[in-house]
Amino acid sequence: MTQKVAVLGTGKIGEALLSGMLRGGWSPSNLLVTARRPERAKELRDRHGVEAVSNTEAAKHADTLILTVKPQDMHTLLDELAPHTPSERLVISGAAGLPTSLFEERLQPGTPVVRVMTNTPALVDEAMSVVSAGSHATEAHLALTEEIFNGVGKTLRVPESQQDAATALSGSGPAYFYFLVEAMTDAGILLGLPRDKAHDLIVQAAIGAAAMLRDSGDHPVTLRENVTSPAGTTINAIRELENHRVRAAVLDALEAARDRSRELAAGKR
Numbered sequence: 001m002t003q004k005v006a007v008l009g010t011g012k013i014g015e016a017l018l019s020g021m022l023r024g025g026w027s028p029s030n031l032l033v034t035a036r037r038p039e040r041a042k043e044l045r046d047r048h049g050v051e052a053v054s055n056t057e058a059a060k061h062a063d064t065l066i067l068t069v070k071p072q073d074m075h076t077l078l079d080e081l082a083p084h085t086p087s088e089r090l091v092i093s094g095a096a097g098l099p100t101s102l103f104e105e106r107l108q109p110g111t112p113v114v115r116v117m118t119n120t121p122a123l124v125d126e127a128m129s130v131v132s133a134g135s136h137a138t139e140a141h142l143a144l145t146e147e148i149f150n151g152v153g154k155t156l157r158v159p160e161s162q163q164d165a166a167t168a169l170s171g172s173g174p175a176y177f178y179f180l181v182e183a184m185t186d187a188g189i190l191l192g193l194p195r196d197k198a199h200d201l202i203v204q205a206a207i208g209a210a211a212m213l214r215d216s217g218d219h220p221v222t223l224r225e226n227v228t229s230p231a232g233t234t235i236n237a238i239r240e241l242e243n244h245r246v247r248a249a250v251l252d253a254l255e256a257a258r259d260r261s262r263e264l265a266a267g268k269r
């Protein structure tokens, strides 16, 4: 049977996923999108050749519904979907924080729900999408979810109890690296480099370091030690990072992100 998949609330993440599915060979005729604004629906139709429908039409006609609205908008969407969503639909939530139990309570009894936390590198097929099953999701539902998200990068299954932590590490993770690149580029300005050259140097250092982390098989400590010459330049910088408690700041920062994911689950806006 050909699966029909609908992306509901097609913003940044929804569109990244949609474009990845199209690149991965999904036919536009098997995909539906929904959007809040008619101009956005037209944009998606023009850009990707997919049909834009209402949320209730998507619930009626698609086998799988991928919900990519903000957590704060999910309750309104579920109010709309609940009366029109048969229990055999696979519902995939891409929202931070929200547990599968919330969807199971709001939709028909027995509805299979899968929770996924992806990240914006989906736009360049380098996402990490962390996948957890709700209580009615089977191996087949997880496999279909992974097939969809493998189109935009890698997938990893975790128990749902680890999803808030995964959100802090990998959902939000790219933002920390961008923040660091921004700060390091400013440091280049401080040291007298033109901004474009500073940017190029830092971005290439980031790409090179990422490739080493992925491909060398070496531990990050070894990779850092290999850069850090006795009485050299790097150790002076490392001393300042330690003086400023950057490691402790990272631990606190990711814990704060994890805590916010839990707050979203509790419905805190």
Ligand SMILES: NC(=O)C1=CN([C@@H]2O[C@H](COP(=O)(O)OP(=O)(O)OC[C@H]3O[C@@H](n4cnc5c(N)ncnc54)[C@H](O)[C@@H]3O)[C@@H](O)[C@H]2O)C=CC1
Residues within 6 Å of the ligand: 008, 009, 010, 011, 012, 013, 014, 034, 035, 036, 037, 055, 068, 069, 070, 071, 073, 076, 077, 094, 095, 096, 117, 118, 119, 120, 171, 172
């Ligand atoms: N931005 C990121 O890096 C990541 C975001 N997420 C999650 O993905 C979800 C979406 O995030 P973004 O794409 O960044 O947000 P976004 O704001 O770009 O997209 C959400 C879209 O949903 C639409 N929408 C809201 N209510 C709607 C409704 N009732 N019917 C139809 N459309 C509706 C909005 O108009 C908007 O276009 C969130 O739940 C977020 O937690 C997950 C991983 C990473």
Ligand SMILES: O=C(O)[C@@H]1CCC=N1
Residues within 6 Å of the ligand: 096, 167, 171, 172
């Ligand atoms: O900041 C957020 O809430 C979303 C979820 C993970 C990344 N962005």
